[in-house]
Amino acid sequence: MLLLIPGLLKLGAWDILKGWTGKQDMDIEPRIALQLVNESALCVNRVRRKSSLNHQGFQLLNGMGRLVSDEQVHLLLNSHTMEDTYNMMLNLGIQRKLSGHYQGDLIAIDPHRIISHSKRVMATKKKNPDVPSQKMLQTFFSVSAETGQPIMATMSSTGMPTTKASLDLIGTTGQIIKAPSLLIADKEHFTNDLFESVSNNRNIDLLTPALNSQRIKKILTTLEYNTLRAGFAIAETDFYFDSQNTKYRLIAERFGEKGYRYGGFLTTSSVDAQTLLCEKYDKRWSVEEFFRFENDMGLNRASTMNLNIRYANLSMAMLAQAATYELRKNMTSEYSK
Structure with missing residues (x-):
């Protein structure tokens, strides 16, 4: 100590x-x-x-x-209110920025949900698709993907939608990291509202996996792919959310020589597709490593709501x-x- x-x-x-x-x-x-x-x-x-x-x-x-x-x-x-604590977290983030804890232009964002045994009547949510819905406390983190260090965290009850909480988190993170950045996230962040907001922000781009919907599957299987190496190829096309006019880049990846497997990513970035998929997105796992190694400091407890x-x-x-x-x-x- x-x-x-x-x-x-x-x-x-x-x-x-x-x-x-x-x-x-x-x-x-x-x-x-x-x-x-x-x-x-x-x-x-x-x-x-x-x-x-x-x-x-x-x-x-x-x-x-x-x-x-x-x-x-x-x-x-x-x-002390949540606003008091928010200002404290903001001050800490600024000090960490000055101390060199955040490097590079990649920021990983992710929700971290903690099971709660509160007696309060509240909405329940599934932490994983194959488990029953449970009461839980929702925390949302932004992490420097290069160093694996947390930048900002917000908190809400179970009923807060991921998109709204993520927009709040992005806004507070932007007060600490003012340089242009690429946000890398998971499928939960594949929403029109989130992409619309990010596309209007000149300092931030967003990269997320596309949902595995029938519409996305149809698009991925009909594209012409460029082979980068044996068993791996990429393609790209324009994408619009339903009934929307804003255009985004849908980047597709194809695996295998026969019996192909496909994956899709949506982004607002202009960086070339190979760099985004093969170099940038792999670093998203830094946020999972952060939860894994730092949980016992108190990030995994929700004794009260x-x-x-x-x-x-x-x-x-x-x-x-x-x-x-x-x-x-x-x-x-x-x-x-």
């Missing part, structure tokens, strides 16, 4: 926490928030219940002589993850993960 202090100092974590709480150096509220950051960095839930840490100096890392109670934490988190509390908890985990990344950057490769 002591090794994270330089990273927290570089990111201006103390000033970020003071800004979020609205308190000063001598107040306890920023120290409670710092305790939450350090708990997230340990990847252990509810550290304050483990009294052994109280005898190892953990409380001193937070600038206190004791560990605060669950009630104190709950009252602090519940006293109080969005003020959950979003604040998420922001503390994001701050802990940023400091941990600063530490990993200075380690040799065999320890960096």
Whole structure:
């Protein structure tokens, strides 16, 4: 935990926490928030219940002589709105940008859904097509595809449509990454509203897989393909959403020598098709790697559907993850993960 202090100092974590709480150096509220950051960095839930840490100096890392109670934490988190936390996440993202955590022009966006056992009456959603619908908390992340580091995260209840949440996420990400970027996403983002919005933004392009609909299948099988290597060929055509006039590029890929398999991608980018498919889109998996390696910091828990509390908890985990990344950057490769 002591090794994270330089990273927290570089990111201006103390000033970020003071800004979020609205308190000063001598107040306890920023120290409670710092305790939450350090708990997230340990990847252990509810550290304050483990009294052994109280005898190892953990409380001193937070600038206190004791560990605060669950009630104190709950009252602090519940006293701040999602807007307060959004501003904190924005400040953190700007600091991370200045610290070189984001490289290249590729941004991966993806929803991260967490099963909730809330007693609240709420809409249910399928996390996977082959499982029953369940209550869940929806989080939406944008990640730098080159470094695998999170840029921004938003949160909503189950009922928020992916397209609307993604538009909010893209808007907030654009406040941190102002340079022209290519967004790479999955099939959930293959919607007219999302492409229409992105096509009106000069700094952003979008690349997503096309839905496996009968209309798309018919288009893919009738194109003339250019073979790039044995068993792989690509083609391209114009595409319009139903009853819409905006033209997009539909890029098709064909696999095999006989009994072909097809895949389609829709984009607003003017980059050549081979670069988009063979170099750019493969890096989308950086967002899945981010979830895989960082989940235990608190990205996979939804103990309450109080969005003020959950979003604040998420922001503390994001701050802990940023400091941990600063530490990993200075380690040799065999320890960096």
